[in-house]
Amino acid sequence: MTTPSPILSLRDIRKSYGQIKVLHGVDLDIYPGEVVALLGENGAGKSTLSNVISGTVMPTSGEMKWLGAAYAPTTPREAMDAGVGMIHQELKLLPQLSIAENVFVGRYLMKGGRVDRKAMEERAQAGLKRLGLDIPPSRQVEGLSTANQQLIEIAKALTLNARLLILDEPTAALGGDETQLLFRQIERLKADGVGIIYISHRLEEIRQIADRIVVMRDGAKVQEFDRGDVPVRTIVEAMVGRSLERMFPAIPVPAEDVTLEVEGLTAPDDSFRNISFAVKKGEVFGIAGLMGAGRTELVRALTGADPIASGRVRLNGQDITPRSPAEAIRNGIVLVPEDRKLQGVVLHHSIAENIGYANLDELTSNGWITSKKLHAFADDFIKKFGVKGKAGQNAGELSGGNQQKVVLAKWLARNPRVVVLDEPTRGIDVGARSSIYALIMDLARNGVSVIVVSSDLEEVLGVSNRIMVMAQGKQAGILDRKDANDVSVMELATL
Structure with missing residues (x-):
């Protein structure tokens, strides 16, 4: 032939x-x-x-x-x-x-x-x-x-x-x-x-x-x-160019103090209903479920991006139920969204500008921001997060993984108390994933409460102290790490 x-x-x-x-x-x-x-x-x-x-x-x-x-x-x-x-x-x-x-x-x-x-x-x-x-x-x-x-x-x-x-x-x-x-x-x-x-x-x-x-x-x-x-x-x-296996780092043991409490949270469109859970200081709390389970809708509401019909969000015991992303950010709750290009970065603006937009209060002096100060601030976080790009380069020229690092950098520069990561490694290669997982564990060790939403079952099992499983907008159950595996999660996800 x-x-x-x-x-x-x-x-x-x-x-x-x-x-x-x-x-x-x-x-x-x-x-x-x-x-x-x-x-x-x-x-x-x-x-x-x-x-x-x-x-x-x-x-x-x-x-x-x-x-x-x-x-x-x-x-x-x-x-x-x-x-x-x-x-x-x-x-x-x-x-x-x-x-x-x-x-x-x-x-x-x-x-x-x-x-x-x-x-x-x-x-x-x-x-x-x-x-x-x-x-x-x-x-x-x-x-x-x-x-x-x-x-x-x-x-x-x-x-x-x-x-x-x-x-x-x-x-x-x-x-x-x-x-x-x-x-x-x-x-x-x-x-x-x-x-x-x-x-x-x-x-x-x-x-x-x-x-x-x-x-x-x-x-x-x-x-x-x-x-x-x-x-x-x-x-x-x-x-x-080297041998590498996908491995998850050791997960720190969280404190007993509760940082975040969610009580009876319900969406106006019923995409999620009566969701209640608590996240401890330094805990990685995973959220799993099949497509359409309401995971993304829940965390967007939790961070003020979408409206809430009923329910309460408490931070360190105080009711801070956010009505806008700005309210959530002021209280120390930040969201790294699922769609980074649409919601995470401004593609036609520089890396420095993208990092600076979330940190204007740190950069402003008498109502002004100097290019020198902005670039110096951004350079520190570009280096810290291993972004393959220069401060003056447009974010749209970066690969998807490097854009995700810019989104992480701009929010973590604020030293938040709660970090919500929606599909944090979507479209990110096996080499870069390990650095994201290590970053999640560093946040937990420093007392930050981390919520991870992921469609990758291996991932959510590998990084979480506990996992809440959602099914058709409802809370199907919360599993401790020792009880969570492929079978137990999927049984709840298909209820």
Whole structure:
């Protein structure tokens, strides 16, 4: 049998932002009907390379060929018209538009000179159904959970009839059932001859879905495996250049003093109901549950980001039930949100500015902030948290993991009493996760109460003194560390 020609060929692709070199001469071929896993630590260049292929970023040099012809898209629309679709790690939906409008944005179906909404909704509904999502396509996107929005992004890609799909962390917000539905769709796309570039930090997924693995490090392709069932240790060693296992640090024993008390907290929309728990000084309190359990809604209300219908929040015995994020922050409660690009950082502002925005009271002198003082303040925390970037660099130029470190830095600079982390390692590589876990334990050792919400069951089990499990907006139970395991958590989560 003759080897098929690649649908996409990259040769010596380079990209620089000023003096910062992001890609260093990358060569890559993608063949029809295969899944190529593109792996590497945050900042390795995976997303930049994907953005070059999908027309979002122009390379500094190098050449690409698509179906044997020269290929140099200057916009995502050009790439889409050629047959290249991309699902970004960070959601790109327009909240004020309907699901169907988002699925077909920029390529509305027309009939008789008018937008054919019926046809768009029917095709969008078909894509949603393939992914097991039962939501009317006429519904507005605003207010949908992150997981549902991710599924809509995937449904959007499924309607493109693309020859190449780039999936950047497509399962980061999905549960096990949703992930398996996606994998079944990928198998169907492969059978139709679609090539797929699959980016994920969930290495256990790679064995299930990948035909080939390409590993990047520091902007270069460093290794390639001609199969997907490569041992995790081998992949990680290629990614980080050293042997590394995913390990959780020792968890400190909390004090007996209670810092935070939540009593009967209920949401106006009933997304969570009658939630009560207490967090001790220096305790790591995990919150687990399946998609739609109400975890994110709960912690957003707890930190003043969303309204509360009833219930109380007490800090050191005093009622401080927050009605706004500013109230929560003044009382020493901060939230590191699930969606860092939408809610965590200002992408077009510098790292220094992002860190400074949460600490203006520390930086202001007679109503003024000097650039020198701001940069010196930011430099301390850039160094402390290991951010790979300079104070004056735009946050939007950083990898997802480094953006997360900036979000952590800006809030922890305030020395809070309660830190709420919603999906703290979402989209963060195995090398960087250990530093986040170590940071959580440092906070606990210093007497800070930490609440960790995570879809990663291994993670929430590995970092928590106790775990509250939520199911369908209700509090299903609280487990001590010695009683918490995969089975006990999932039994409560499926009540």
